[in-house]
Amino acid sequence: MEKKLFVNKEQLEGIVKEFPTPFHLYDEKGIRERARALKQAFAWNPGFREYFAVKATPNPFILKILQEEGCGVDCSSLTELMMAEACGFSGTDIMFSSNDTPAEDFQMARKLDATINLDDITHIDFLKKVSSIPKLISCRLNPGGYFSIANSIMDNPGDAKYGLTKEQMIDAYRRLLELGAEEFGIHAFLASNTTTNEYYPTLARILFEFAVELHEKTGAKIAFVNLSGGVGVPYRPDQEPVDIAAVGEGVRKAYEEILIPAGMGDVAIFTELGRYMLAPNGCLVTTAIHEKHIYKEYIGLDACAANLxxxxxxGAYHHITVMGKENAPCDHKYDVTGGLCENNDKFAIDRMLPKIDIGDLVVLHDTGAHGFAMGYNYNGKLRSAEVLLCEDGTAKLIRRAETPKDYFATFDFTGLFDKY
Known part of the structure; x- marks a missing residue:
C-alpha cells in the first residue's frame, strides 16, 4: 500500500522558499476532517466529547482548530493547563490527567475548574490538602495483568505505573463521596497505538462493567467513561488504518448491552486521541545535506533526533518520501541520519529508497503527534519551526524555529551571550 502525503512537491518547494528546513508541517484540512469523523462515529452518544491530548502536539494554533471543531483538551502538566487557559478552554473543556502530580498543578486545575482525573488513591487526601475536592471527579483504573484482544496480548497494564486497582477504585469513590464529590468519571489507558478496530470496544466493555459494579457498590453516580487514547495510526505502508466508524459502532453495542440495562443510559463517552487526531496530519520536512560511503551508505539530513x-x-518506523521521486525505483539501501553525537540518531536503518541527491527534499511521514513535542536540545541542537498548511492552501508559521539566543536565555551570565 502506498503512503501519500497531504502536500505535493510543488507546494512544498513554495513553502520551503519562505520557511527553511527542517520544520514540522501540519494539515489543517486533515485535522478538521479527523475531528468531524470521530464526532460522527460517536454521535449516538449525546454527551460524547474528544479531549485532545495536548502532550501530542502542544501548539495553540492546533488547539484553536480543534476547539472550533468542538473538542476539549486533555492536559497533564501546569504549562499545558496554562496553554489551555490561554486558548480559552476552562471548566469541563479541560480534562486533567496527571501522575506524580505537584501541588501547583492540582491548584491550577482547580482554579480552571478542570475535570480532575486522579492517578492514585493517595492523591485524594493530597488534593484535599493542597486545594479542594470538586463536585465532579474521575479516577484512573489499572486492572493489572495483561490486556488481550482475541487471545492476542496487546499490553501489560500490571507493569505500568499508572492508575488504581479495582479495590482501590471502590475505596476511592467511597472516600470521595464522604468528601463531597457528587458525580464521577472512570478513565483507563490499557494499550498504546493499537490499529485494531477491537481495542476501544474491548476496553469499553471492561469499563462499562466496572462502572456498573462501582455504582452498585458505592452508590456513586457515573457521569462519564473516558476511553482515553491508544487508537493508533498505520505508520507502515502495509498497515490498515483504524475504521473509526466501526470503532464507534462497537462501543455503542457494548453500551447498549451493559449500561442501558443497568439504568445507566445517560453516561457520556469521552476520548483523548492525540496520535489518531494529529499524527497523519503532520510531517517533518528536511533537506539531504550530506552523503557518506563507508561500510554502509548514509544520507545525512538537516534534522536530527532532536526534531523527531x-x-x-x-526504533519507531516513519515512512520516508523523497519528493519528486515517488515513482522512482527504491533500489538504494540507506541509513538516514541526523547530526547528533549519538549512533542511534537514525531516522531509518537499511531503508530501501530511491537514489537521494544532495538538496533533495526528504519528508518523514506521520510526525504530527509526538514529533515536535518530544524535541530536546542535546548537543545544543535547536528545535525546528512548525508550519500550518491552511485549508486555503497558504502556509502559516505557527512556531518559529529556536535560535541560539533561546538556547542561552536561561543562563545567568549577564551579557556573556548577548552577541548571539
Whole structure:
C-alpha cells in the first residue's frame, strides 16, 4: 500500500522558499476532517466529547482548530493547563490527567475548574490538602495483568505505573463521596497505538462493567467513561488504518448491552486521541545535506533526533518520501541520519529508497503527534519551526524555529551571550 502525503512537491518547494528546513508541517484540512469523523462515529452518544491530548502536539494554533471543531483538551502538566487557559478552554473543556502530580498543578486545575482525573488513591487526601475536592471527579483504573484482544496480548497494564486497582477504585469513590464529590468519571489507558478496530470496544466493555459494579457498590453516580487514547495510526505502508466508524459502532453495542440495562443510559463517552487526531496530519520536512560511503551508505539530513525522537528512542518506523521521486525505483539501501553525537540518531536503518541527491527534499511521514513535542536540545541542537498548511492552501508559521539566543536565555551570565 502506498503512503501519500497531504502536500505535493510543488507546494512544498513554495513553502520551503519562505520557511527553511527542517520544520514540522501540519494539515489543517486533515485535522478538521479527523475531528468531524470521530464526532460522527460517536454521535449516538449525546454527551460524547474528544479531549485532545495536548502532550501530542502542544501548539495553540492546533488547539484553536480543534476547539472550533468542538473538542476539549486533555492536559497533564501546569504549562499545558496554562496553554489551555490561554486558548480559552476552562471548566469541563479541560480534562486533567496527571501522575506524580505537584501541588501547583492540582491548584491550577482547580482554579480552571478542570475535570480532575486522579492517578492514585493517595492523591485524594493530597488534593484535599493542597486545594479542594470538586463536585465532579474521575479516577484512573489499572486492572493489572495483561490486556488481550482475541487471545492476542496487546499490553501489560500490571507493569505500568499508572492508575488504581479495582479495590482501590471502590475505596476511592467511597472516600470521595464522604468528601463531597457528587458525580464521577472512570478513565483507563490499557494499550498504546493499537490499529485494531477491537481495542476501544474491548476496553469499553471492561469499563462499562466496572462502572456498573462501582455504582452498585458505592452508590456513586457515573457521569462519564473516558476511553482515553491508544487508537493508533498505520505508520507502515502495509498497515490498515483504524475504521473509526466501526470503532464507534462497537462501543455503542457494548453500551447498549451493559449500561442501558443497568439504568445507566445517560453516561457520556469521552476520548483523548492525540496520535489518531494529529499524527497523519503532520510531517517533518528536511533537506539531504550530506552523503557518506563507508561500510554502509548514509544520507545525512538537516534534522536530527532532536526534531523527531521516536526512531532513536524506540526504533519507531516513519515512512520516508523523497519528493519528486515517488515513482522512482527504491533500489538504494540507506541509513538516514541526523547530526547528533549519538549512533542511534537514525531516522531509518537499511531503508530501501530511491537514489537521494544532495538538496533533495526528504519528508518523514506521520510526525504530527509526538514529533515536535518530544524535541530536546542535546548537543545544543535547536528545535525546528512548525508550519500550518491552511485549508486555503497558504502556509502559516505557527512556531518559529529556536535560535541560539533561546538556547542561552536561561543562563545567568549577564551579557556573556548577548552577541548571539
Amino acid at each position: 525522537m521516536r526512531p532513536a528512542m524506540y
